[in-house]
Amino acid sequence: MTEPASALTIVPPAAPLVGRVVLPGSKSITNRMLLIAALARGTSRLTGALKSDDTIHMAAALRQLGVTVEEPDATSFVVTASGTLHPSAEPLFLGNAGTAMRFLTAAAATIRGTTVLDGDAHMRKRPIAPLVAALKTMGVAAEAPTGCPPVRIVGTGIAGGRVVVDAGLSSQYVSALLIAAACANEAVEIALAGGNIGARGYIDLTLTAMATFGSTVAPTGDSGWRVAPTGYRAADAMVEPDASAATYLWAAEVLTGGAIDIGLSPERFSQPDAKAQALIAAFPNMPAVIDGAQMQDAIPTLAVLAAFNNQPVRFTGIANLRVKECDRTRALCTELNRIRSGLAEEQGDDLLVHGDPALAGQTLATSIETYSDHRIAMAFALAGLKISGIRILDPGCVAKTYPGYWDALRSLGVALLA
Known part of the structure; x- marks a missing residue:
């Protein structure tokens, strides 16, 4: 496994991501x-x-x-x-x-x-x-x-x-x-x-x-x-493959119009985060309201995806995200707004993401703070598939649950610059 640098810049791929990825265990x-x-x-x-x-x-x-x-x-x-x-x-x-x-x-x-x-x-x-x-x-x-x-x-x-x-x-x-x-x-x-x-x-x-x-x-x-x-x-x-890890690859697939084989269909997962696949499949027309109570670890993936949606998405039932590895609601809002001011807002314990398909193809030099949180790092890497200049700080934090994440992206043809 390649050791990550202190920061990685994601280069948006010029072609759809196609290939097979072996997921880590749950x-x-x-x-x-x-x-x-x-x-x-x-x-x-x-x-x-x-x-x-x-x-x-x-x-x-x-x-x-x-x-x-x-x-x-x-x-x-x-x-x-x-x-x-x-x-x-x-x-x-x-x-x-x-x-x-x-x-x-x-x-x-x-x-x-x-x-x-x-x-x-x-x-x-x-x-x-x-x-x-x-x-x-x-x-x-x-x-x-x-x-x-x-x-x-x-x-x-x-x-x-x-x-x-x-x-x-x-x-x-x-x-x-x-x-x-x-x-x-x-x-x-x-x-x-x-x-x-x-x-x-x-x-x-x-x-x-x-x-x-x-x-x-x-x-x-x-x-x-x-x-x-x-x-x-x-x-x-x-041990069943990790459904939370699968959400990043499902999202990468729809963002790039690709075809990524993870070896297991969504309905065969027993983990609750697998329910996120149906929402991801609806992109770029994800629903206006998503209740995240029963798929909390998938919310970072869905929130970054929502930034490119055709309409705003409100995430509800996510109060528990404030006591995860970091305050994920605050982190998601802060880093989305770092990409572009006004992209997201906290409303109580809800997160509102103002979808804008026009973000795709832009160059917005942004260093993403990851708060030592693996899910923030992996989710915001998805933004780098569509926006040039996305730089993930402390990429090694993905070792918490998915040490091979960056190698998986490389295997699909994504260039990562240290």
Whole structure:
């Protein structure tokens, strides 16, 4: 893989992008399966998995907790565990990996001992208080004094019972509790406070991963689950390609009139971001209002695409974007307006993008600040397919979930200038 420079300038291609790209494995599924395999007794083999910053942080943390995690090739993990995680004398450093932080915070309650979980400066701004509060109601000694990491858990096991969690900021709080609950002493009932949730489709990913490793979960109404204390059994599993990564290639295809084969049709993805393909396919006549609540990681892709749409697009249901790797709503608005003043505006928690097809073909020298956010970098590279002068700062941040992104664009014929 070619190492990215400190900045890359995208050269708009002179012809439609045509070719085949092998997608990385799903980050969401890889990190779920890594943890669940670590909680199982025996040896599990994960194939088609993602190797990126987020999954590397998860694997490293699991090794600290006494799990054997081997990497026989570029897309596989072999996880051998006793079914019990062990205390680590050193804090678990998780970078800015939100799934690893949230999932391991709940899993730490099963460890008999003290676990400290920390991350980088960006992670220390990402809220975790609702998950900590839910664990406390279950009798777990948990604290996060700032409401964000670092988190300290003094585990004695999970007794069981009922827990109510506020998942308005992130569905990952629910997924974290679901995964850990299978290792409780008694059944655990999980209910949503107010019934609100971030992206329900990601809970379905969690339930599917749990079932693969032998857990039993039953729904209780529209917003609750009962998790049986089955623990997990080792299993071999294939990780689905990453749907969020696919959105960039679907968008590149429609922007250039190309044909990019990613090896999987949209309807075969189980990840919620795959629903964005229907909206992308409608370009340049995307709908006037897009509810992003159930495909949040696809919003940066759609927002940049909307800049070239035939009419304005309002993005709603995206309040949670403010607590991702960065405030993505603010970042999208700021960088779109850096390309051309007035191109986007924040209206409360909505984002309004004023589509202008005439942007295509212009030269607008613009350095895009990426805020150490992989999705901002990858999405704004799409603008460079139609506008000359788009320069992506800190392009290496894509390593968080898609280390091969720039090489994928090159393979399709896109010139990138350092």
